[in-house]
Amino acid sequence: NNQVKWGYLTTELIKKSESNTYFVIVIQDISQLQNTEELLIQKTTELEEWKSRYEIAVHANTQILYDWHSDTNKVIWGGAMESLLGYPLEAVVNTLEWWKQLIHPEDRSNFIKQLEDCIGLKKPYQGEYRIRRQDGCYIIIESQGYILGESPEGGVRMVGFLRDITQQKQTEITLGQREQEFRALVEKSPDIIIRLDRDFRCRYINPRIEQEIG
Numbered sequence: 001n002n003q004v005k006w007g008y009l010t011t012e013l014i015k016k017s018e019s020n021t022y023f024v025i026v027i028q029d030i031s032q033l034q035n036t037e038e039l040l041i042q043k044t045t046e047l048e049e050w051k052s053r054y055e056i057a058v059h060a061n062t063q064i065l066y067d068w069h070s071d072t073n074k075v076i077w078g079g080a081m082e083s084l085l086g087y088p089l090e091a092v093v094n095t096l097e098w099w100k101q102l103i104h105p106e107d108r109s110n111f112i113k114q115l116e117d118c119i120g121l122k123k124p125y126q127g128e129y130r131i132r133r134q135d136g137c138y139i140i141i142e143s144q145g146y147i148l149g150e151s152p153e154g155g156v157r158m159v160g161f162l163r164d165i166t167q168q169k170q171t172e173i174t175l176g177q178r179e180q181e182f183r184a185l186v187e188k189s190p191d192i193i194i195r196l197d198r199d200f201r202c203r204y205i206n207p208r209i210e211q212e213i214g
Contacts, residue, residue: 062080062083062084063084063162064077064080064085064162064163065078065079065160065162066158066161066162067157067159068157068159069151069155069156070155070158071155073095073097077094079161084139085133085134085139086133086134086135087134100112102132103131103132104129104131104138106130108129110127110129119147122147122150123147124144125146126144126145129143139164139166140164140165140166140169141164141165141166142163143161144160144161145158145160187207192206194206194209
């Protein structure tokens with residue numbers, strides 16, 4: 001039927017005379033095994049391609065990608081590690097302990113507790129903490145991790161992203177300070193100040209009104 005198959009050929013000499021030589025030749029059909037091997041190679045190649053795509057996407061978004069296995073405590077890092085934290089690849093250690101040492105001492109215990117809770121409850125991790133850059137400065141990062149699987153020993157595999165939210169936090173602090181300053185000015189104003197919503201319902205009146213109407 002013109003079908004091409006893969007075979008494994010073995011030969012063995014069983015008899016040799018002055019005029020004739022006899023061999024046993026055995027051919028095994030290994031087409032299925034070969035197809036499985038080719039499929040494995042194909043899937044491995046596809047996995048590497050997808051990993052490369054994720055690396056590009058993470059770099060573009062200036063995020064760090066991590067893949068942590070709790071059984072071994074090993075972490076595979078990817079993405080913008082050097083541009084975000086300043087650590088070149090040769091300085092990066094693929095363990096969670098190394099990462100813990102970079103976390104600000106005041107945030108470390110809370111990070112560990114949150115992580116342990118997530119593992120125990122098998123739920124996603126989300127947290128914010130300060131991390132030390134190679135230059136010694138701290139930035140604030142947001143971490144999101146998702147559990148992808150469990151081992152027979154009860155460990156988990158968590159994959160997630162880290163992003164720098166330092167600027168966002170600084171903006172929130174600045175806005176909060178300005179809001180406090182504005183509120184102080186309004187409350188001490190000699191004029192009556194009223195804030196209404198779009199339906200003209202009163203949402204705020206400063207204390208001056210009490211002095212005017214008692």
